[in-house]
Amino acid sequence: MLRYATLSLSLPDGVREPTFDLFDDSPAVSTTATRYLGPTENGRHVGLSDVCGDLAVARDLLESDDDVLQYNVAGTDGRGVVYAHHRSVGPIKELLDILYRHDIVLEWPIDHRGRERDSAVQFTIVGTDEGIHRATTEIPDVVDVTVERVGGVESKAEAEPTLTDPQAALLDLAVEKGYYEVPRRTTQRALADHLDVAPGTVGDRLQRIERRVMTAYADRGDDW
Structure with missing residues (x-):
């Protein structure tokens, strides 16, 4: 049976993944x-x-990192895209090798959950029951993996649009504070201050939330 699994991945202190x-x-x-x-x-x-914040700082950090071999940063107004070649010094090489070895498809993009959460990234993989089982059992011990959701591909296609934990928390806060009321009773900067993140992070997450929900709505048509 073809299945999907949504996983959260984090690394312990001292383990670096550039x-x-x-x-x-x-x-x-x-x-x-x-x-x-x-x-x-x-x-x-x-x-x-995808990055948000001060792109000049992003360039400085990329330039000063010995594990970054080549890079390019494009963007304006606090939002950009980073294209970079890295040395494979972290566990990501082993993780990707495991997925390829068991014919597992990795869905893009990978969502970064932010500094306010313990988990670093969240992603979804698709493959056979056997392939996913073998892949997850081979994940190195240094990587902390939590299975968030799992199910058949058919149920995934029929499911309501799902949000990551940070997205859900932001959406709840935005509704509570009146961000979607007319006129608005709060701003992205105020939401960012409440969550202790950069305003650009809030703007980017709100865009992703709205795109996911509205795309699902458009796909459903009269079914909603």
Whole structure:
């Protein structure tokens, strides 16, 4: 049977994964999603990520990181895209190898859950029962993985649009504070201050929430 599993992945203190945690120590810039990550030659990886915040700081951090071999940052107004080649120094290489070895499909993008959560990233994989079982049992002990949801692909296609924990928390807060009322009773900056995140992070997450919900609504048509 073809199944899907949504997983949350985090790394313990002291274990570094440059493709995911490069900006974690900076309050000025953060990664919101990884659009793609894949191997290149000599065990290296190339990635494409969405970032928000001070793009000049992002460039400085990329430039000063010895594990970043090549990079390019594009964007304006506090939102951008980072294209970068990394050395495979973290556990991500082993994780990707496990997925490829068992013919597991990784759905993009990978959502970054933010500094206010213990889990670093959340992603969904699709494969056979046997393939997913074998892949999850081979995940190295250094990686903390939590299974958030699992089910048949048919049930996934029919399910209501789901949000990550940070997205759900933000949506609840936005509704509670009157962000969607007319006229609005709060701002993105006020929501960001309440959650102790950058305003750009709130703006990006609200866009992702609205896109996910409205896309599901449009796909359902008269069924809603």
